[in-house]
Amino acid sequence: MSVTPELPAELSRRTVLRRAAAAGLLATPAVGLLSGCVGGGDDEPVEQAAGEKSATNPLGVKEDAPLEVVIFNGGLGTKYATDVHIPSYKKAFPKAEVKHSATEEVGTVLQPRFTSNTPPDMVNNAGSKLLDQGALVQAGQVQDLTDLLDAPSLNDPSKKVRDLLVPGTVEQGTFNGKPFVLNYAFTVFGLWYDAALFEKNGWAAPKTWADFTALCDKIKAAGITPYSYAGANAAYYQYLVLLTSAAKIGGPDVLKNIDNLEDGAWQAEPVKQAAAAWAEIGAKYGNKAHLGLKHTEVQLQQNQGKVAFYPSGSWLENEQAKDTPPGFKYAVTPVPSVTASDALPQTAIYAAAGEMYFVPAKGKNPRGGMEYLRHMLSKAGAKGFTELTKVLTVVQGAVDGLDISPGLTSGNAMLGAAGKDYFSYRFDTWYKKLDDEARAATNELMFSGGSAQKFCDRMQKAADAVKKDSSIEKFKR
Template identity: 40%
Template sequence: MGSSSDPNSTEVGTGRRDLIKRSAALGLISVPTMSFLSACASGGGDDSSDGETEGKTSEKNPFGVKDGSKLDVVVFKGGYGDDYAKAWEASFEKKWGVTSTHTGTQEITGKLQPRFNAGNPPDIVDDSGAQQIPIDVLNKNGQLLDLAAVLDAPSIDDPSKKVRDTLIPGTLDAGMQGGKVVALNYIYTVWGLWYSGKLFQEKGWEAPQTWDDFLAICKDAKSQGIGGLAHQGKYPYYINVAIMDLIAKTGGLDAMKAIDNLAPDAFVGSEAATAAVEAIYEVVEKGYLMPGTNGLTHTESQTRWNQYKAAFITSGSWLENEQLKTTPEDFDMKFLPMPLLPDSKLPFEAIRAGSGEPFIIPAKAKNLPAAKEFMRMMLSKEWSTLFAKEANSLTILADGVDSSVQLRPGTQSTVEASKAAGDNTFRYLYTEWYSEMGTAIENASNELMAKRIQPKEWLKRAQAAVNKQAEDPESKKNRRD
């Protein structure tokens, strides 16, 4: 997610064309943009550090990084691996004389929850994946640093600008809790359907723009012994990519905002939600799912898709890097915006796009000066380019990738899709704001895909999750206009 390779990862607004400026450096696109909710941050959090980690502050060392101190870094080792973080840590040590303890793992909760509970958390964490510690839970417990100081610090590349002013507009929104940015969603992510250009060429299929055309390909695939749609059954986050994209594209931004704003008719009574979930259930009913996909992990399902056992799969743009070892050289991975249901309010080109892979600094980190400087350097062109080279993905830094970086086919197709989308981008925020609600909706989707419930019951369960969340007074702090 998030992603990462599993639900972590883990979406807003009608862009105003600031989409992927850094891609212009690659010579791939002329720059469109997007605009999300205005990002805001306040306060400074608990900045207590002991003398062992406090150095002298200066213009070039705004947080007072101390030479010879140590930094504890934990990174989710999922779709993007962790080689990029090792490259960052080597660069950080070279510049500041700070050595890093590096942990790359998928067991974020298992390894870190005891440390948070004991008041001994790492200094900086990529809190992603299926075992992510929910950001909203950490924030409610007062365990996250308000990142305002980092975002308001001078940019390394242009000290006349604040760090926040060098980022793609709206990409801070996903890390906001109660008006403060407490997580830095670092990777620019696109969500949707994926297919093999090679398989489609061999079968004479054209990338579908309507749901009827999508179903026609699924039907033809089934007749040839190929699954129509694969999904990562053990992680229903992924099939919700399809369901939620269909809701937003069918009902427009108002349908999306109704879910984020916990409306009493977000699901039950919503024509868009009803049409979307019925469309997905038709795939199940007609037997167009790849056999066995409901019982597979993300990588198992994706690997079978790489073996041409399914025409389509749902995922975010971490997919290509995650599947490097199993993707045939001539597979020609391609991204596809969600096809349209009849009378959709958004065009086919509209995509869910925004920031994913949340990095956090615990409030009780032992080396806060180094942690904050590390995050500031993450938002430099040098480190953004290091990430692109190692993880084959783009970051939230505008103009953040050196022209020497060449992207793989799948990632390049997301750049092209982003250009085509222009203003027509959207992103849900309930996945970050309300983890319990998100899990409840995923559980309902798991039951739906296994044919244990039907669309009407799915809508009822999803609405119940919304209604329950709306009872929490804290929910009133989050609102989309």
């Protein structure tokens, strides 16, 4: 089926995913970052490659300068880098050696290199063990991307790179007024299921909470776990849908207040209502054995017909491609409305530009790193990415007329139905300690009989601690 995705016209309320919820540089290294062990103003300057600027080389890349890129090997794989973006860069700079490496633990692998001021030139910062992006920005380790955004695009030199992006993209990678991060993958989040299984059983995706629990009862009676996620490393999937419910109950300012560390933000009534509703789902319809499983293990169980609903982002279909049996048909539905008086409609969703890419400021070839991002942001680069990952990008019109998969088709339809009613949060990227605590508190709520009040108390205590910690730079939106 040929589909022309209709990207939203306005994204002012959408912020970074997380597809990524920030984990990365563990607490101790993060402290090192802030105390200067990753290099501050007194460090010896790094010799960086530079060439002549021209119409075809607007960033002044040195044509034979080596370029090193590190890609997270997760749900999106790495073929989009090896088969699309690196060849595009090499075509423009054939004398340049491009070194590519992939890892499932970005923070573990790269933290020592940032500490020693020997980082690569471009980093895809994602996964459950990613770098603490906020701490890196605070430590001066991230390149300001203004020059990239103001450079002419590869497709149309009369237009700047920023002019081809979905509105709101630049803001999502902005920290206190400066753009440091490119959030490249446009991701929609919701409850994923097998449409073929649902059609076979006559089940319909629920719209209200009463519909949701009634359907979960039917699914449970059929011998299938109605709802689950992996506690070992994917708890952010669950706190994402919990906070989606909170935003739908009380409006997107609920999440804005959390991001801005407003007093009592985690104690707000919509958060408590959402936590209580999801605690019931965990207690009645989850599987406690999944607390110790990884995301791919629970996702495999869904492919095997053992789990009905699974919370995730639109990378899921690609991540499970090799394990998805014939006849399995990925589909996604918005989180059901918790109350009849929710501030946002049932069709409202969490949707965001996520999957962070950044250029280290102390790398040997930051101009090349930005140029690499410019190739990613070409229509050819974006189209190739979507073809290989089944995930949209922030480049407008890049997949017009492209044949897309069932899951991407479903996600695109969900996005269209949402209209302007989508939102996200940024605290997970800004404050790693809050992300860590949210994961732990969510697992307690969903697997260990925790209460909504205990969840809110625990998160408020963690937020208050971050707010009072003068060593942590604060960000606002």
